[in-house]
Amino acid sequence: MDDKLEIMRQRRDAKVHPHLEQYAPVWLVDEIAHPEHEALQFEVVFYHLRDGWTKRRYRFDSFNSVLYYLGQTLLSEDQALEIEKQTPYISAESINTISSYGG
Numbered sequence: 227m228d229d230k231l232e233i234m235r236q237r238r239d240a241k242v243h244p245h246l247e248q249y250a251p252v253w254l255v256d257e258i259a260h261p262e263h264e265a266l267q268f269e270v271v272f273y274h275l276r277d278g279w280t281k282r283r284y285r286f287d288s289f290n291s292v293l294y295y296l297g298q299t300l301l302s303e304d305q306a307l308e309i310e311k312q313t314p315y316i317s318a319e320s321i322n323t324i325s326s327y328g329g
Contacts (some may be wrong), residue, residue: 231259232287238266240294241286243316246270248275250318253309255281271301271309279306 247306249272256269266286274280279301285294301309 227261230261230264234259234261234264234266234286237288237291238268238293240285241291243283245293246272247316249274250316251314253312254315255284255309255312263287267296270315271306273306281302 252270252272254268255271258267259265260289265288267283268279268286269277269283271281277298277300280298281301282298283296283298286292287294
């Protein structure tokens with residue numbers, strides 16, 4: 227079971243990093259494994275140029291290597307400060323959303 231979960235995470239990371247690195251630093255704040263469906267549901271937090279602090283939910287279908295966007299909510303500065311104390315999922319030396327495409 228642990229090996230299957232690790233493989234799903236590696237596949238997710240390979241798919242997700244190219245998309246989310248434009249928002250780095252990005253924090254992975256929640257993850258739910260669905261091994262029977264070979265899927266991971268997870269939430270990330272980052273600073274978005276237009277929206278501010280954003281929490282997005284995704285579902286990654288590991289079998290088909292498909293990333294599904296499931297929506298987003300905005301966070302307060304206080305909530306973001308607590309999350310910033312954690313180690314980022316995708317690191318960056320500073321927040322640089324100018325290069326992001328805004329999606």
